[in-house]
Amino acid sequence: MSDLKVTIPGVARSDEGGAGVLAARTRGSVHVIGSGLLGASVGLGLRARGVEVTLEDLSPTTVALAADYGAGRLRGADDPEPALVVVATPPDVTADVIERALAAYPSAVVTDVASVKLAPYLELRRRGVDLTHYVGSHPMAGRERGGAFMARADLFTARPWIICRDEATPAEALALVEAVALDLGGVLLEMTPEEHDRSVGLVSHLPQVVSSLLAARLVPAAEQAIELAGGGLRDTTRIAASDPELWVQILGANREPVVELLDAFAADLGAFAEALRDPARPGAKRRIADLLAAGNRGVSRIPGKHGSSERFATITVFVDDRPGELARLLTELGELGINMEDLRLEHSPGAQIGFAEIAVLPEVAERAVADLVERGWRTL
Numbered sequence: 278m279s280d281l282k283v284t285i286p287g288v289a290r291s292d293e294g295g296a297g298v299l300a301a302r303t304r305g306s307v308h309v310i311g312s313g314l315l316g317a318s319v320g321l322g323l324r325a326r327g328v329e330v331t332l333e334d335l336s337p338t339t340v341a342l343a344a345d346y347g348a349g350r351l352r353g354a355d356d357p358e359p360a361l362v363v364v365a366t367p368p369d370v371t372a373d374v375i376e377r378a379l380a381a382y383p384s385a386v387v388t389d390v391a392s393v394k395l396a397p398y399l400e401l402r403r404r405g406v407d408l409t410h411y412v413g414s415h416p417m418a419g420r421e422r423g424g425a426f427m428a429r430a431d432l433f434t435a436r437p438w439i440i441c442r443d444e445a446t447p448a449e450a451l452a453l454v455e456a457v458a459l460d461l462g463g464v465l466l467e468m469t470p471e472e473h474d475r476s477v478g479l480v481s482h483l484p485q486v487v488s489s490l491l492a493a494r495l496v497p498a499a500e501q502a503i504e505l506a507g508g509g510l511r512d513t514t515r516i517a518a519s520d521p522e523l524w525v526q527i528l529g530a531n532r533e534p535v536v537e538l539l540d541a542f543a544a545d546l547g548a549f550a551e552a553l554r555d556p557a558r559p560g561a562k563r564r565i566a567d568l569l570a571a572g573n574r575g576v577s578r579i580p581g582k583h584g585s586s587e588r589f590a591t592i593t594v595f596v597d598d599r600p601g602e603l604a605r606l607l608t609e610l611g612e613l614g615i616n617m618e619d620l621r622l623e624h625s626p627g628a629q630i631g632f633a634e635i636a637v638l639p640e641v642a643e644r645a646v647a648d649l650v651e652r653g654w655r656t657l
């Protein structure tokens with residue numbers, strides 16, 4: 278795997294934009310094709326930065342809803358070409374829509390947010406499409422339900438945003454896609470499409486299958502058992518509520534890495550069941566403990582997994598439940614030169630306050646707290 282370049286978002290502030298409006302890095306207007314969860318979230322986030330956004334969708338209802346929620350406006354016949362087109366359609370039509378966007382807006386840069394990067398790229402190459410103005414991308418942020426109704430302006434805040442470019446990508450095209458990702462609060466990472474698909478196979482696609490199959494075990498279960506469900510089951514099954522149609526496309530487009538991962542996982546399950554079948558057998562208890570301990574080591578590697586990361590220290594800052602407060606905190610962290618490794622937000626139900634749990638390198642945690650307190654922030 279190549280060296281990954283990582284950029285943590287800083288937030289620029291504009292005095293011209295009026296109170297609470299943050300200056301955008303994005304130059305020019307952005308046209309979003311596919312105005313569901315991802316597309317409308319991109320629109321909402323960019324509109325909050327004052328970027329002009331136009332919207333398109335196969336479904337007139339979806340595009341109207343996205344516009345009603347404030348994600349942008351419909352494109353007019355006289356609108357000039359956008360600077361950037363964001364394709365946020367389902368994976369199986371992504372290559373078609375990218376090809377059409379490149380033809381319809383020849384001076385624009387085109388990006389997409391599909392969950393798989395290799396299949397659309399290879400398909401476009403196979404068709405001989407000139408990809409000079411195309412830069413693939415994928416924000417590692419989403420929700421288990423799609424649709425404009427579920428969109429959120431802060432969906433991408435502090436989430437990894439992978440960019441797949443090649444040697445032919447012009448610097449200006451790359452800069453524009455990066456500007457949008459940073460304006461939306463994403464943390465930039467560069468990968469090849471192959472590296473991307475292998476990586477998300479492990480951290481996104483395998484978990485989806487495991488979660489779905491686990492939740493499927495509940496279907497025939499007795500009501501009395503289901504009633505006992507607690508945090509453990511909830512934590513491991515949230516994404517089982519995801520849209521099967523979207524996931525058939527994602528998994529189908531990344532089948533090789535996923536099947537390999539599933540075979541390895543099935544072997545682990547088999548080994549576990551074998552050891553548990555006769556725990557009195559010499560070595561069986563150790564086998565079970567080893568497999569569970571490997572899980573401890575694995576979970577501690579998940580960046581920002583609350584309370585379990587050994588790499589980072591967490592500082593907790595009180596954030597008033599007012600528009601712009603979180604952005605102000607992120608701006609000030611940037612000004613203080615503190616890199617935010619992860620961010621988790623907690624809201625106290627009914628209280629006008631939230632808590633931002635910010636993961637930072639342990640060596641800067643003390644200074645970060647002192648500097649924030651000096652600037653008037655309250656910390657735990």
Ligand SMILES: NC(=O)c1ccc[n+]([C@@H]2O[C@H](COP(=O)([O-])OP(=O)(O)OC[C@H]3O[C@@H](n4cnc5c(N)ncnc54)[C@H](O)[C@@H]3O)[C@@H](O)[C@H]2O)c1
Pocket residue numbers: 310311312313314315316333334335336339365366367368370371374390391392393416417418419420421422423424425527
């Ligand atoms: N849902 C997630 O958590 C998530 C996260 C990251 C990336 N993605 C990727 O983002 C993309 C969109 O996913 P979503 O969750 O927003 O789905 P969604 O169903 O909420 O939105 C997709 C929209 O695209 C529209 N559409 C379909 N074909 C179209 C076409 N040819 N032209 C114009 N519009 C068209 C649909 O009408 C729909 O409104 C997918 O490629 C998905 O892999 C999803």
Ligand SMILES: O=C(O)C(=O)C[C@]1(C(=O)O)C=C[C@@H](O)C=C1
Pocket residue numbers: 391392416417418419420421480481482516
């Ligand atoms: O958190 C969720 O609900 C998601 O579905 C997010 C998630 C993920 O697996 O992390 C799912 C698929 C996308 O391609 C990117 C992000």
